[in-house]
Amino acid sequence: MDTITIAILGFAALFLLLFIRMPVGTAMMLVGAGGIYAIRPQASLPVVAGEIFSEASNYPLTILPLFILMGNLAGVSGMSRDLYTAAHSWLGHMRGGLASATIVGCAGFSALSGSSLAAAVTMGRVSLPEMQRYRYDNGLATGAIAAGGTLGILIPPSAGFVVYAILTEESIGRLFMAGVLPGLMLTGLFILAIWLVVLRDPGKAPQSAEAEPMEARIAALGRASWIVGIILLTIGGIYTGAFSAVEAAGIGALLALGVTILRGQLTWPNLRDVVTNTLKSTGTVFLILFGAFVFKTFVGFTGVTYALTQWVGAQGFTAMQVVVAILLAFIVLGTFLEGFAILVLTIPLVQPILQSLGVDLIWFGVLMVIVLEMALISPPVGINVFVVKGIAREVPLGTIFRGIWPFWFAMLAAVILVLLIPDLALLLPDTMFG
Template sequence: MDLTTIAALGFITLLLLLYIRTPVGIAMMVVGTAGIWLIRPQAALPSLAREIFSEATSYPLTIIPLFVLMGNLAGVSGLSRDLYTAAHNWLGRFRGGLASAAVVGCAGFSALSGSSLASAMTMGRVSLPEMRRFGYHDGLATGSIAAGGTLGILIPPSAGFVVYAILTEESIGRLFMAGVLPGLMLTLFFIIAIWIVVRMDPSKAPSLSEDVDRREKWVSLGRASVMVGIILLTVGGIYGGAFSAVEAAGIGAALTLVVTALRGKCTLQAMNEVFSSTLRATGSVYLILFGAFIFKTFVGFTSITFVLSSWVEAQGFTGLHVVIAFLVMFIILGMFLDGFAMLVLSIPVVQPILEPLGVDMILFGVLAVIALEMGLISPPVGVNVFIVKGIARDVPMATIFRGIWPFWFAMLMAIVVILAVPDIALMLPNTMFN
């Protein structure tokens, strides 16, 4: 059996395992090890042991549990609610303002948690009851939360960027910086999408929140400044070269723990839940990475990436053509596969094709993550949609999916803008210290 056939069978088997709900990490581990055994039997078990040990002892990967811990502590301490309250007080009286406040709250919480699911769940519990109380249409209310939650894998610290950096051996710090301006731009695009929806159909946001007196606005902003200060310190420290991304994660987690303690939220029950959630989330990501690197080794043994790269070169495609083709593929696959599954499946194949064409892998990482975001709210899988459905149990799935389309097109517009002006993503990483 030739190597190309083995590679094709490996990908087909992997997709079948994912279709029957096999955990992503386990599926990639099994297929990768079996594929290596078919090509070079004596290398199968050593490769399995080497990759697992290498990733389990990787220092850069400590960033994942630290940022997950920081996000969980932010939820327990009330920092996330403070941010939403401030956005609610300043934006709530404008038509569509509560939906915009939910998006801003998701963006802020994303800068602490790095998780789209945690952002959607946390902000959904806080903001959805308010929007429904003031008569917001269910589609707009749930759609803004599901879409806002996706900012968790774009605005740093992003678990998606960490996984991408480990797979491509790019700088985590540079990828974090590359996500800042696109994340802020996409947040603005979401707010514009809300404004357009409400402008076209005012009944979707019929009621205005009660006006809040000026003193209460500033008090809420002051409480939210604690969370904003931690975000600015960690992200600004990376940009200024004061500390690395891993050190920033440690500092951010320590500061969030101090705030939690000062607010009297460090109860035994709360800490047990925080650390249990952190361990579960970290274990899931590590398992995926173990499988990804074993599968990546298998792909390397098959030389399929060299075959595909040679074919692309023979066709005369430019880097832009190939980037667009891969982004379209990501958007389509995102409708059926989990975002992390798609990332770890595709990057080992995509990277060797793009690099010879001169494509900047930092730029492509930002574009790929936005494409993953589109998958998180696209039918029929739409993981974030199911998270919001768990909060709004009485809202039909069809209503939620209809509500996300304005935000889906906002993401598509963000991709087009970044392709047209790459400096939106590359300016900060290219000017950061060290």
């Protein structure tokens, strides 16, 4: 059996395992190990063991548990609630202001946690009761939470960018900087989407909170200064070259721990929850990476990426045509595959093609992560929608899915803007120190 046929059978087996809901890391490791054995039996065990050990001892990956820890500490210390309260104070009196405050709160929390699920859960528990109290439409309220949570994999520190950087061997720091402006732009597009929804149907946000005095707004902003300061220090430190991305993660986690202690929230139950959640999240991501690298090695053994690169070159496609085609394929995959699964499955295939066409992988990484955000809310598998459903048990799932469409199209607009204006993604990475 030739290697191309083995590659096709391997991908078919992988999709079958994912269809029956086997964890993506386990599925990729099984298929990768089996495929390597089919091609080079004597190499199977050494490759699997070597890839697992290599990733487990990969120093840059220490950034993941540190940023996850920082996000969990921000939750138990009350910093996330302070951030939402500040956004509520400044925006809550506007039409649709509570939903906009939720988006801003999710964006701020994303700059600490790097996790879309954590952002959706944390901000959803704070903001949903408030929006329901003011009789917001359930679709708009839950859609804003689900979409706002997706910012966790675009605004740095982003677990999606870390995994992408490891797979493509790009700079984590440059990818983090590349996500800043698109993240801010997408936050603005989400708020614009809310404004347009409410403009079209004012009944979706029938009542606004009363405008708070300026003194109250400044006081609320002051209480949120801890989280704002940590965000500016970590991201600013990376941009100016004061410290690396890994060092920024360590400093941020230490500061978050200090705030938690100062606020008297480092109780035994909180500490146990923080450590447990950090270990679970880290273990999940590491298992995906272990499987991804075993599978990536299998794909390399088959030679299918070389064959695809040769075929694309023979067709005479331009780099932009190929990028758009890949992004469209990712949007389709996002309707039935989880974002991380798309990332680790496709990068080994598309990276050689993109490199042969001279595509900037930092720019493409931003585009890919925005498309993965779309997958997080795309029916029928959008995982953020199901997370929000766990918070809003009384809201029908169909209502939540209907509520996400304005935000889905806002993401599509963001993809188009980054395609047309690459400097939105490349300006900060190209001007950062070093």
